Amino acid sequence: MSLVSVVVPCFNQAQYLSEAVESIINQSYLNWECLIINDGSVDNTETVALKLCKKDARIKYFRKDNGGLSNARNYGIIHSNGEFILPLDADDKIDIDYLNLAVNKLLENSQIKVVYCRAEFFGTQTGEWRMPLYNFKELLLFNTIFCSAVYRRKDYDNTLGYDETLKYGGEDWDFWISLLKNGGEVFRLDSVQFYYRKKEISMHTQLVGDKAKEQYTNNIIFNKNYELYQQFFDDPISVYYKAYELSNELEIIGKSRIYKVMKSMWRMREKFLWS
Structure with a gap:
């Protein structure tokens, strides 16, 4: 049975840490290690983490x-021993x-590099x-895979x-x-x-809507992968600015009254369908 390394960075999230780690402890798959990385927290992350270590x-x-x-994340993966990373x-x-x-x-098909799943929100x-x-x-334009997907350590080692x-x-x-740029x-x-x-x-809410931070992030990703954008798009510069304009338009739509009404109706529909 292959070892899976679950890497859990924690910065001032002590109040949530136990729930996250308990979900690992409860896995039906038994051959895992969990690496809690306290990234300089000033809350009681260490106390909670050490208590969890005693438990398992x-x-x-x-x-x-x-x-x-x-x-x-990099620190945790470097110190991990698993064939697979989550x-x-x-x-x-x-x-x-x-x-x-x-x-x-992943064991069934060596061509698969990443496995993820359907997901649900909880909290607010x-x-x-x-x-x-x-x-x-589409991945070049916006992220379509959340961070908590499973992949091979050897594939991580082939990236930076x-x-x-x-x-x-x-x-x-x-x-x-x-x-994934070389296939898979x-x-x-x-x-x-x-x-x-x-x-x-959260980190996400602080990024979304802050145009300076969004542009800083997009610039790094775009410049690092410019050759890929050239390969997939006839005019990568125009694509970049179109994506940025679309982001602005979506922000305006999201603040409109009609959007808020429609969103509320959609949520009511979902509750009815899933009840």
Whole structure:
């Protein structure tokens, strides 16, 4: 049975850490290690982490100076021993069969590089996280795979890891591009196995809507992968600015009254269909 390394960076998320790690402990797949990376937290992350370590010997704890999310993920993966990697943020959680289903799919087909799943929100927002199916050309325009997907350590080693200059977010988007740019399949499990916590304030909410941060992030990803954009798009500069304009338009639409009414009606429809 192949070892899976679940890497859990934590920066001042002690109140959520136990729930995230408990979802790992409860996995039907037993051959895993969990690496909790305390990225310079000033809350009681260490106390919570050490208590979890006593609960299960498969849990390991590391403390380091604050270096940001990408740095913490890279640190954890470098110190991991598994054939497969699953990044899991300290405020999210996974369902009981995620590792089992993902590992079996990766072992079944060597052409598959990434396995992810359907996902749901919890916290301040609930409901299914509807994302378009993976297509590499679309991946160049916007992220279509959340961070908590399972992949091989050897494929990570063929990249430069998570870009530590992407300090505001987008590090997972950039990583998927680097992992998949030379080919490889992506498989989505047709069941909800990942739960993404929605909060009033998070790294994501601080990025979305802040045009300076968004442009900083997009510039890094675009410039790093300019040759890919040239390969897939006739006029990559125009594509970049069109995507930026679309982002502005979507922000305006999102603030409109009609959009808010339609969104409320859609949520009511979803509750009715799933009840």
